[in-house]
Every structure is written in C-alpha cells, then in structure tokens.
Amino acid sequence: MGEKNGVLLIQLGTPDSPKISDVRKYLSEFLNDERVIDIPWLARKILVNLIIVPFRAPKSAKIYRELWTEKGSPLLFYSESLKKKVQNVLPDNYDVYLAMRYQNPSMESVLAQMKKKQYDEIIIFPLFPQYASATSGSAIEKAVGIIKNWWVIPQLKIVSHFYEDENFINSFVKRASKFNLDEYDHVLFSYHGLPNRQVDKVHEDGKPCSDHDCELKITEENKFCYKAQCYATTRLISERLNIPESKLTVCFQSRLNKDWLEPFTDKTLIKLAESGIKKVLVFSPAFVADCLETLIEIGSEYQSLFKSHGGEKVQLVESLNDNDDWVDGLAKIILSK
Incomplete structure (x- = not known):
C-alpha cells in the first residue's frame, strides 16, 4: 500500500x-x-x-x-x-x-x-x-x-x-522576461517590512541584525534572518538578470513606524524621483501572489507618489500567481x- x-x-x-x-x-x-x-x-x-x-x-x-x-x-x-x-x-x-x-x-x-x-x-x-x-x-x-x-x-x-530555491528564483526571472530592463533607470526589490526588533530577535548572540552583515551574505549566524534572506533572494534574481548593483536598491514597504527595516520603499522612490530617475521597475519577491501590497500599494499608491515628485512610471513585475x-x-x- x-x-x-x-x-x-x-x-x-x-x-x-x-x-x-x-x-x-x-x-x-x-x-x-x-x-x-x-x-x-x-x-x-x-x-x-x-x-x-x-x-x-x-x-x-x-x-x-x-x-x-x-x-x-x-x-x-x-x-x-x-x-x-x-x-x-x-x-x-x-x-x-x-x-x-x-x-x-x-x-x-x-x-x-x-x-x-x-x-x-x-x-x-x-x-x-x-x-x-x-x-x-x-x-x-x-x-x-x-x-x-x-x-x-x-x-x-x-x-x-x-528564498533561495532555484524553482522560485526561475519563476521570478521569467516574470521579468516580458520587460526590457534597459528601458528602466532603476530597479527596486521591495519586500514587506518588519519591526527591527523582530529581526534582532533571530540572532542568538544578542547582537542586533545590523551587526551581522545581513546585506552581504548568508552565514551560520544570520541564516534565519528575514533581512538576510531578502538580500539573498535579490542577489540570486539580479545575478540571473545581469542587473548591476549600481542600478538596484533593496527596500521595505508597509511600515507602521520609523523603527522598521530600512530603507523604506516610499522614501526611496521620492529620492529617486528627485534625483532625476524617470522609470523604475519593481520586484516584490516576498509575495508569491499579487495582493493589496503589490497591486495597490506598489501599483497605484507608489505610482502616484513617484509621479508627484517628478518621476514618470513605477512598473510592478507581476507576482508568480498561478502561472x-x-x-x-x-x-x-x-x-x-
């Protein structure tokens, strides 16, 4: 049996x-x-x-x-x-x-x-x-x-x-294939935010997340850190798409107060628009299905915010959904x- x-x-x-x-x-x-x-x-x-x-x-x-x-x-x-x-x-x-x-x-x-x-x-x-x-x-x-x-x-x-699974990464790479990356001035990888205290709790040595090189690599000490895993996902997708580091930013959306993971997506978009950036492509690889945070927050609210500060287009990369x-x-x- x-x-x-x-x-x-x-x-x-x-x-x-x-x-x-x-x-x-x-x-x-x-x-x-x-x-x-x-x-x-x-x-x-x-x-x-x-x-x-x-x-x-x-x-x-x-x-x-x-x-x-x-x-x-x-x-x-x-x-x-x-x-x-x-x-x-x-x-x-x-x-x-x-x-x-x-x-x-x-x-x-x-x-x-x-x-x-x-x-x-x-x-x-x-x-x-x-x-x-x-x-x-x-x-x-x-x-x-x-x-x-x-x-x-x-x-x-x-x-x-x-976060590092090849099947997951491949699916996001395929979602990007419908876009000509050269047409965009900058690429954002926007992840859902978390309070800093929640990522700090992951580290058993008592030191804060900021002391563990979470933006640079996965280590034995930070392997369960949300922030470290977000940056690792970004590296894997951007390497496959040949996006240079100078053209991308990892950021975090949906915060409730200032003591959340930074940089904040909305503030990053304002800064980009005011620096002359006109077109931004946005990945949101914390979500495998489109939802309020992707369709409304990024696709609508951030588009309006970006345009109001001199930018032209915030283009959301579709999530994995049921493809x-x-x-x-x-x-x-x-x-x-």
Whole structure:
C-alpha cells in the first residue's frame, strides 16, 4: 500500500469581503497575533482592539474595495487556482489543500478535513519565501498547534522558507522576461517590512541584525534572518538578470513606524524621483501572489507618489500567481521534501 501524503499550502489571509465588518474581523484576528505585534498581551489588546482596528478598518475597507474583482480577492483566487493546478501535476498519492492563516478557508476547517484522510505524512508549506516569525512562524505554530491535539499524529515535514530555491528564483526571472530592463533607470526589490526588533530577535548572540552583515551574505549566524534572506533572494534574481548593483536598491514597504527595516520603499522612490530617475521597475519577491501590497500599494499608491515628485512610471513585475512555471516549480519543491 502506497503512502498517502497531504500538502497544506498556507497563505496569510484576506477579508471575506471589502465590507467594513469583514475587514474589521480580519484585522482583529491578524493584529492580535502575538507573533505579529510582539508586545505584552494587555498592551497588544488595548492597542489593537481600541486604537488600530476601530480607526483602520474603514480606511482599509476602502482600499480593499479598490482591490476587489468580480472573482473576489486576488490573493484568494490566485491561491485557490494554484492549489488546483499543483494538484493536477503531483502524483496521485498527494492531496493538496489551501488554508489561510487568518480568516477563510480557516486552518481549523482545512486540517479537520485532512485529519479524516489519515495521511501517512503531511507537508506544512507556508507560501512565504523568506522566513519571518510574523508569517511563516505564525502559520507553522498554528498548524502544529492544531495537529498536536490529534490522537494520531502523522509524520510531519515543514517548509519554513524557500528564498533561495532555484524553482522560485526561475519563476521570478521569467516574470521579468516580458520587460526590457534597459528601458528602466532603476530597479527596486521591495519586500514587506518588519519591526527591527523582530529581526534582532533571530540572532542568538544578542547582537542586533545590523551587526551581522545581513546585506552581504548568508552565514551560520544570520541564516534565519528575514533581512538576510531578502538580500539573498535579490542577489540570486539580479545575478540571473545581469542587473548591476549600481542600478538596484533593496527596500521595505508597509511600515507602521520609523523603527522598521530600512530603507523604506516610499522614501526611496521620492529620492529617486528627485534625483532625476524617470522609470523604475519593481520586484516584490516576498509575495508569491499579487495582493493589496503589490497591486495597490506598489501599483497605484507608489505610482502616484513617484509621479508627484517628478518621476514618470513605477512598473510592478507581476507576482508568480498561478502561472504554469510556478505551478511546476512548487510541485518540484514539494516532491523534494
């Protein structure tokens, strides 16, 4: 009898709709995660439930209305399509599932389905290329926390990151093939931001991230650092595309305050525009599916910002979504585990 394998793909999540009530539910679950806002419990509850969510939900709902399509949330429909396509290329003894860390399809409901199948092995696969406690760490903790209560626990394999995987890199290189890089004055690699304290916590020697050459190389000391992995992804993609270092910048978007990873993407774009740069190509390799942060923040908000300071065009490189090369690449990663 052959082994039965279950694959749990995990994405971050999305509101069920752009209604304020649904956005409020999503933000509440997301921001109350202690790995996302890593401050004492009471302070987090007050900050999130009494300050951030009440004021942010109406504004975020407006942005989600811009993002929403006839098919719903791009993050959800691209991820669902990816799941179906990967299922079609994997061997028959693999079943592929999709869950969201926050909201629906919930991890509780999806893992309940998987439990009934009595798999010999489950592969937990958060779809976050670079490891961060607030994304991969939270998704893994949630999945394991549910599975630990099962009477029969199957063999588990966990994919905590794939920032350097050849299949992942190849897929982003292919996304860039539709653009003539010589037509752009500068190239940005924009990653989702994190508080500095969260990357500092990775380093067991007690020294801050800034003391570990994270921009230059992966070492035994910084191999789990989000910032180091972002820079490593950038090197791998830019080397394949022959983008000179003088023409690219690594930066971080979506910050909440000044104590987040720098340089900030918005400030970088302002500086580039004011220096005479007219056309910028933007990769966002922290995301494998287009979402609010790529389509709205980069594709719309940063375009307006750049133009208002003298620039002309911010061109987003499409994410991997459900493209066939990424489907094949993801299947290869799964089969290698």
